[in-house]
Amino acid sequence: MATKEKLKTRAARAGEEMRSTGRLVLHAPALVRTTECVMRFLLGAVLSGAEIFGGYAPFGLAIVGASGSGLDGFSALLGACFGYLSFQGFTEGLRYVAAAILVFSVSFAFYDIRLYRKVWFMPLVTALLDAVTGFVYLSKKGWFTEDTIFFATELLLAASAVYFFRTAFSPWTQKREGTGLTMKQTVSLLILGGTVLITLSKITILGDTISLGRFAAALAVMVTGYQCGLGAGAAVGVTTGLAMDIAAGGAPFYSMAYGFAGLMTGVFRKQGKLFAALTYVLSNAVAVLWTWSDGLQIAILYEVFIASVLFLLLPERFFRWAGALTVTEPKRDTTSKARAYVKERLDATAEAFRALGESLRTTFAPAGPNDNDAAVVFDRAADRVCRKCALQSSCWQRDYVTTFNALNDALPAMMDRGRGEAADFPAHFSNRCLRFSAFLNAANEELTALLYRRQYKARLQENRSAVCREYGALAEVLGAAAAEFGTELSPDPLREKRLKQHMTALGLEGDAAVFYDAAGRLRIEVEGPRLDGLKTDGELKKLSALMNMPLRQVVKEEGRRADRLVFAQAEPLMAVAGVAARKKDGQTVSGDTGAWFKLDDGSLYVLLCDGMGSGPEASEDSTLAVRLLEQFLRAGVAPETALRTLNSALALRGEERAGFTTIDLLRVDLFTGEAAVYKYGAAPTYVRKGETVSRITGSALPAGLSAGEGGAPDVIALKLEAGDLVLLVSDGVTGGGDDIWLRQALGAFRGDSPKDLACALIDAGDERDVGVDDRTALVLCIGARNE
Structure with missing residues (x-):
């Protein structure tokens, strides 16, 4: 085995050194x-001298079991044998000597076996071998109830002591880097020190007084x-007193007194x-006076x-040394440092993209006159035709x-x-x-x-503007992400304590955290089994009653662990959507x-896109726009930034394949009712709102038609309350005609189902014979959440 070979190698090396030098040098x-x-x-x-219950001494065996099979274990075995024979x-x-030898033998024999490395192996072996040897001795005395209880307690203490002694030595045997002790190591050291004091308590001076x-x-x-402190x-006092x-x-x-x-x-302690x-x-x-009736413990x-x-005579450096021994290992909470590091990197990256965008914008700006001036048309035509004409000097000099x-x-x-045509020129010139x-x-x-150059320049300038704007948008996204990383979450200790007590009452184990997010909304995260x-x-x-506010469970997202639950503060408002659609006559698809979806922060998004024309190609354009926009919004990108980015991307895509799509986006904050239409x-x-129907329009071109500076969406802010209705429609619903009938239908609707209204509006299109385009109606009804 590896340990045996190591011992043989060291012994052979020491013997060779003694033969060659005549002396043994200890490095x-x-x-x-x-x-x-x-x-x-x-x-x-x-x-070995730490006796309990009038003769039981399991702690010498425990130090042998905890010391292993090397020189440490052998030294502990020799010490235990010497102590047991001396004290008992x-x-x-x-x-106990026989049990100690057996414990060391098992440790030596099984050292290289994987089973030996199990944390329970040596404690169990020590208790079993103590039981085997003790059974023989106890059988001679007879199995009395008191002796049986003491013997069972000794076996339990022997196994426990092996575990705690090994833990107490782990900071030195494992060569672990760290600045302090863990709580388990501190407790183990206290137990080791307490067992040593049991033996030392037998040593008395001054006539058995002290x-x-x-x-x-x-x-x-x-x-x-x-x-x-x-x-x-108090902890050391109770341990040593026990x-x-x-x-x-x-x-x-002594437990009470110490x-x-x-x-x-x-x-x-701060008074000196x-x-x-x-x-x-x-x-x-x-404490002594409290025991007056039981006999004064004057000693x-x-x-x-x-x-x-002696305490007053000890130097200050001794106290610092003692304090260093009791320092526990700090919690390595590097989360805040990691967040700060990521925030710094994101800020720097955002600034770099912002500077790059400004630099390109300056570089791409027109530097002066170019050959797009219309006057160059005739100058160049004259260079080609009039140069060899007999009337050149007359036309371009005398009669210029x-x-x-x-x-x-x-x-x-x-x-x-x-x-140009001949009729465009005056007769005196053409004749x-x-x-x-x-x-x-x-x-x-x-x-x-x-005209080609102008078109090319315009498209080039538009694309350059789109690139610059995309760099700016990327800088905004990174800056927003950096700000989110820098936001400190506010914990709620009182509610967290209530939650942990509730979980304990339910018999659930796990970690629970209750805090407020960046928007000040309560959030609960629980991790654990079952x-x-x-x-x-x-x-x-x-849970809602316990937290004193309504809660909702956050729907499990893809990739989220199964043993993790997230609850968030429930929004006071809710929304019910109803949609109806009908494709254009003769088309297979609309x-x-x-789409509509809600984010964890209580934001509800409703999307409606209408691709150019109808049929599969229009469906592909609108589907792409909805999919990309939803990904941006779910990622936390601001709606206007997401829309500008999508508009530029669709415009660049349109260079290879002509196409555009309209975009109608509604965002509603279900906590405050603040909303915006893009x-x-x-x-x-x-x-x-109530009996009044308002109409919201915009002047921006469809997405994909303009990627230049004018490619911003129309943004209209509004405030929604419980009972309000919002209707989004594609232009096929009204067929490009008046919409008075639609506003009247919306104002007169008194049903409970938004879908019924959407279907009624689509059916009305059949009566008005507007089936020349795809038709979609999406109705959103805002209501108060039931507590």
């Missing part, structure tokens, strides 16, 4: 290992309470060492007094003003028509020109080239596409 690692082995030996010897004599100690163990316990409690002082009570085999007097004294020392020492002495004196006062004198005026008079008609036909053809060619009990409607009502060339939107 620094060897000295450290020697010190560790000595400590294990001493602990094994001391813990040969007859009684032989039982116990060395109780003196050490009093000093430890005093130092801990002064250095670490009332919590640590050890002393076990050693004395009496009532829990715990109370440690607590009071921690309370007054002298005041802390006096507080500790007086607290123990009060504790001597021990406490001597301990207080006459020629200029003639061409200037013809230019407007040519530009409007896109080509006099010797090469008029060639001049007109050259002028038309140059005019065509000019949370199905919280998903019922009844439990949701109980070019209209609609339009790209869409049909009017109708809002009914």
Whole structure:
């Protein structure tokens, strides 16, 4: 096995060194290992003397089981054997010596087996071997009830001590990097120290008046309470006091006295060492007086007094050293640092894209005159035709003003028509020109080239503007994400405590967090196994009552863990949607596409897009627009930013394939009722409030027709309340005619189902014979949520 081979290798190396040099040199690692082995030996010897119940001593076995199979385990075995034989004599100690040898043998034999690494293996082995050897001894005395209980308790303590002793040594044996101890390691060290004190309590001086163990316990409690505060002082006091009570085999007097004294020392520790020492002495004196009827424990006062004198004499660096030992490992909550780091990176990236967009915008700006001037049409035509003409000097020099005026008079008609005709020119010019036909053809060619250049420049400038705007939009999105990362969530400790108590009452285990999001809305997240009990409607009502506000369960999203539940504050408003649609006569699919969805923040979005024309191609355009826009909005992108980005993308897409789509977007905040309508060339939107029906229109072109600076959507803000109706329609519903009948139908509707109204509006189109286009009506009814 690996350990055996390692020991053989080290022994052979040491032997070779002695033969070659005549001496054995201990290097620094060897000295450290020697010190560790000595400590294990001493602990094994001391813990073997820690007796409970008048003769049971399982703690020496526990240190052997916790030390492993190497030199540490062997040293602990030697110490335990020495201690058991010294404290209990040969007859009684032989039982524990045999058990200790068996424990070490099992550890040595199974060291390389995976089973050995299980946390329960050595505790169980130690208890079983203690039971085997103890069974023989106990059988000779007889199985009395009291002895059986004590023996079972010893086995339990032996297994527990192995686990806690190994945990106490883990900061050194595992070579773990860290700045402090975990709570489990701190408790384990207290248990180890308490068992050592049980043995030390047997050592007395001054005629059995003062116990060395109780003196050490009093000093430890005093130092801990002064250095670490009332919590640590009380914990160490109770632990050491319990050890002393076990050693004395009496009532829990020392637990009460030391715990109370440690607590009071921690309370007054900031008043200085002298005041802390006096507080500790007086607290123990009060504890002694409380036991007047049971016999005064005067010895504790001597021990406490001597301990207080030594306490006052100890240097400050000793207290700092003691405080360092009791420092627990801090929680490594790096979430805030990670959020700050990501926010900084997002801010820097957003600024970079913003600067890039501004730089490109400046670069793409027109630098001065270019060849798009209409005057170049005749200049270039003249260069091609008039250069070799006999009348060149007459037309372009002597009669330049006459020629200029003639061409200037013809230019407007040519530009409007896109080509020139002979009738556009004055008769005195066309009759006099010797090469008029060639001049007109050259002028038309140059005019065509000019118009192409203008179209190309316009499209290029439009695309450049779209690119610059996209960089700006990307910077806005990144900036918004950075701001969201920088937002601190506000916890609600009181409600969180209520939730944890409720889960405990239901028998549920898990982590619960109650906090307010960036908008100030309550949010609950629970993680743990078997949370199905919280998903019922009844439990949701109980949680709402417990939190003193209505809650709703957030619908499980794709990728969300099954053992995680999220509840959010319920919105005071709700919406019911109804939709009806009919495709154009003779078409297999409709070019209209609609959608509605709600986000976790209480925002409701309603979308209606109408593709150019009808049929599959129109359906493809509108479906793409709805799908992309929904993805943007679900990702948290602001509606106007999302619409501008989509408009630019559709415009660039239209260079390869002509097509556009209208966009009608309604956003409603179900918490406040604040709403906005965003339009790209869409049909009017109708809002009914009470008996009044208002009509909302816009002037923006459909999405995909303009990617330039003028490609912003129309934005109309409004306020909605319970009982209001909002109607979104495609232009096929009215057929391009008047909409008085539609407003009257909306104002007269008194039904409960929005779908009935939508169907009625579509059916009315059949009566009005407007089946020349796709028709879609989407009705949204705002109502108050039932508590």
